[in-house]
Amino acid sequence: MDVSEAIFSRSSIRMFKSDPIPDEAITKILEAGIRAPMAGGIERWYFVVVRSEDKRRAIYELLKKAHVLYATKVLRTPYPEESVKKWIARMEAGMYYAPLYIAGYIDLGSPRYIDEYSDIERIFLYQSIAAAFENMILMAWSMGIGSVWIGVPLFMREEFDKVLEPPQGMELAGILALGYPAVQPKLKKRKPLNETTKYI
Numbered sequence: 001m002d003v004s005e006a007i008f009s010r011s012s013i014r015m016f017k018s019d020p021i022p023d024e025a026i027t028k029i030l031e032a033g034i035r036a037p038m039a040g041g042i043e044r045w046y047f048v049v050v051r052s053e054d055k056r057r058a059i060y061e062l063l064k065k066a067h068v069l070y071a072t073k074v075l076r077t078p079y080p081e082e083s084v085k086k087w088i089a090r091m092e093a094g095m096y097y098a099p100l101y102i103a104g105y106i107d108l109g110s111p112r113y114i115d116e117y118s119d120i121e122r123i124f125l126y127q128s129i130a131a132a133f134e135n136m137i138l139m140a141w142s143m144g145i146g147s148v149w150i151g152v153p154l155f156m157r158e159e160f161d162k163v164l165e166p167p168q169g170m171e172l173a174g175i176l177a178l179g180y181p182a183v184q185p186k187l188k189k190r191k192p193l194n195e196t197t198k199y200i
C-alpha cells in the first residue's frame with residue numbers, strides 16, 4: 001500500500017479481533033513513529049508498548065471510565081443520558097479492547113526553553129508526538145492493522161500512569177489502540193476544502 005492509499009483509506013477502528021500483532025509488525029510501527037519530524041531534532045518522546053493481558057485489561061477498564069468521564073463531566077454540553085448508556089453498552093461489548101496499546105509520553109524532565117516560552121516548548125513536544133502517532137497509524141494501516149488514537153486518558157493521567165509506569169518526568173500525551181479490524185471501516189466525511197482552506 002502506498003502512502004496515498006493508506007491516507008485515503010484509513011479510518012479509526014474501535015472494535016478489534018483478538019489476534020495478536022506479530023512482533024515484527026510492532027517494531028515496524030514503532031520505527032515508523034520515531035522517523036517523524038521532531039522539534040529541535042531531539043527525541044523527547046517515550047512509548048510504552050502494552051501487550052500483556054493483565055495490563056491490557058487494566059487499560060481497557062480505565063478507557064471505559066475515561067470515555068464516560070469525557071461524555072458526562074468534560075463537555076460543556078454533556079452527551080444525552082441515552083447516548084451515554086449506548087456507548088457504555090458498546091464498550092462493555094469490547095469497544096476499545098485491543099491486542100496492543102501504545103502509550104505516548106512527552107519528556108518534560110529537562111526543559112530547554114526559558115520560562116517565558118515553556119508553553120511553546122510543551123506545544124512543540126505535543127506536535128512532535130502527534131506526528132509520530134500519525135506515522136504509526138499509517139504504517140499499521142498499510143499492514144492491515146487498524147487503530148484509534150485515544151485522547152481521553154489525558155483527563156485522568158495519574159490512573160493511567162499507575163498502570164503504564166513511565167520513567168520520571170514524562171507526561172502522557174495519548175494512547176493508540178491497535179489491532180486487526182473486527183468490522184469493515186467506514187470513512188468519516190470531511191468538510192469540503194473550500195470551508196477549511198483559503199488560497200492567498
Ligand SMILES: Cc1cc2nc3c(=O)[nH]c(=O)nc-3n(C[C@H](O)[C@H](O)[C@H](O)COP(=O)(O)O)c2cc1C
Pocket residue numbers: 010011012013014148149150151152153187188
Ligand atoms: C487528539 C485526538 C484524540 C482522540 N481521542 C479519541 C478518544 O478519546 N476516543 C475515540 O474514540 N476517538 C478519539 N479520537 C479519534 C477521532 O474521534 C477520529 O479520528 C475522528 O472522529 C475522525 O474519524 P476518522 O479517524 O475515522 O477519520 C481522537 C483523535 C485525535 C486526533
